Amino acid sequence: MKKLLFIILSFFAITLLSYGNAYAYSDPPSITGKSVVVMDANTGAVVYGKNENKPYPPASTTKLMTVLLTLENCDLDEVVTVGEFPPTIEGSKIYVDVGEKMTVEEMLYSVIMVSANDCAAALAEHISGSIEEFALLMNQRAKELGCKNTNFVNPHGLYDDKHRTTAYDLALMEKELLNHEKYIEISKTKSTFLQPTNIFKEKRPLWNDNRLLHDAYECYYPDAIAGKTGYTDESRHSFVASACKGDNKFIIAILFDENKAYYDETPKLFDWAFKNFSTEKAFSKGEEIGTYETTNGSIIPLLADKDILYTKDNSSKEKPSIVINKDTLSNKFFNKGEPITTVAVNYNGQGYSSEVLSGSDYEEEVxxxxxxxxxxxxxxxxxxxxxxxxxxxxxxxxLLILATIYIIKKRNLAKKRKKTFLFL
Known part of the structure; x- marks a missing residue:
């Protein structure tokens, strides 16, 4: 009887544990693309990757970098005059003509919403003077963002055997773009019209290629905020998309999807990410994160220089470790608000750092x-x-007093001797 009871209890214990594990963490849905990454847009942490660092031809997702450089180097109301090359370009375009004048903002709408290759080329020439010089700028900016496997040769993504990037690198570009409100505003625009120009006398209609934005499609994702599609025969299909729920924001980048399955798969992958991960704050800017006791017993509050965020695995009870470097503070004097050391935050393979400010003055005793x-x-x-x-x-x-007395006595004695000499 006892043995039977033990078996029954063991069965229930195993069942309960299995039930808890199944709902605490779930595997990501299957993705058709050969290269995939899911990144927390707030922290840069990768929560899922498949060949995410393997270079592939990116097609029009290249334009993420073109848009980023345009936002960073141009005013929206700047006028772009189309040169001779952009109208000759192949692929998707709005058919600009030589000498046509459009604002930077209008061209950004065209590049983001309908993937206009001609406008991407016109922006490149406007910024750098030539496609070749702009490609150098693209690669330089990619390195600054931390991209390690990217080489761009054009601003639009038409196939070139030297034109390569990775899902991870594209996610880094998208992460930086999400800091620009104008990018999100344009990316969320479902449809609009471009006003007539000096050459084209009618309004041009624009319809956003990102189906996640349109409720007429089954793949409609209400939390989507940005997306960029891409396709060439050699590159196959590519897609970069972002979605936001509350304080949580994720980026998905997919390269070399032969079946264009990303519209069916991306919403499921977003749901998985939002369910299993969340952005948490280790500490806030200005928050006291520790103290430092000086050699004379003074207590110095140590303050965070900025917010530090990390990506929490919702199935884990692990807490981030916070380590303040106090070794460099000995024999040091500092003013309130001055950066005096650093703090490291580590969680589940993620590492973040920040400067630490002094919460009070610490001066030499004088x-x-x-x-x-x-x-x-x-x-x-x-x-x-x-x-x-x-x-x-x-x-x-x-001694000074004694010396003074001695000198005075000596002078007095000298005066007495002088008087005695005169009397004689």
């Missing part, structure tokens, strides 16, 4: 007159040295 002559290595007053200095000063005063 007494009037004697200055720092009696300050010890511990930044305290050495009363032994102080008494020695005071004793020396007192002794010096006494």
């Amino acid at each position: 007494l009037p007159v004697v200055g720092n002559l009696v300050t010890t290595e511990d930044n305290t007053i050495s009363y032994k040295n102080l008494f020695m200095i005071i004793g020396g000063i007192v002794l010096g005063i006494i």
Whole structure:
């Protein structure tokens, strides 16, 4: 009987544990694309990756970098005059003509919403003077963002055997773009019209290619905020999309999807990410994250220089470790608000760092007159040295008085002798 009861209890225990694990964490849905990454847009942490660092031809997702450089280098109301090359370009375009004038903003709408290759080329020439020079700028900016496997040769993504990037690198570009409100505004625009120009006398209609935005499609995702599609025969299908729920924001980048399955798969992948991960704050800017006791016993509050966020695995009870580097603070004096050291935050393979500010002044102990002559290595007053200095000063005063008395007596004696000599 006892054995039977033990077996029954064991069965229920195993069942309960299995049930808990199944709902605490779930595997990501299957993705058709050969290269995939899911990134927390707030922290840059990768929560899922498949060949995410393997280079592939990116097609029009290349335009993420073109849009980023345009936002960083141009005013929206700048006028772009189309040169001879952009109208000759192949692929998707709005059919600009040589000498046509459009604002940077209008061209951004065209590039983001309908993937206009001609506008991407026109923006590249406007910024750098030529496609070749703009490609150099693209690669330089990619390195600054931390991209390690990217080489761009054009601003639009038409196939070139040297034109490559990765799902991870594209996610980094999208992460930076999400800091630009104009990018999100344009990316969320479902349809609009471009006004007539000096050459094209009718309004041009624009319809956003990102189906996640349109409720007429089954793949409609209400939390989607941005997306960029891409396709060439050689590159196959590519897609980069972002979605936001509350404080949580994720980026999905997919390369070399042969079946264009990303519209069916991306919403499921977003749901998985939002369910299993969340952005948490380790500490806030200005928050006291610790204290430092100086050698003389003073307590210095240590303040965070910025918010530090990390990506929490919702199935884990693990807490981030916070380590303040206090080794560099010894024998150091500082002012309130001054950066004095660093803090490292580590969680589940993620690492973040920030400067640490002093919450109060810490100055060298200095007494009037004697200055720092009696300050010890511990930044305290050495009363032994102080008494020695005071004793020396007192002794010096006494000797000075005695010397003065001696001189006065000697002068008086000399005067008496002089008078005696005159009398004789």
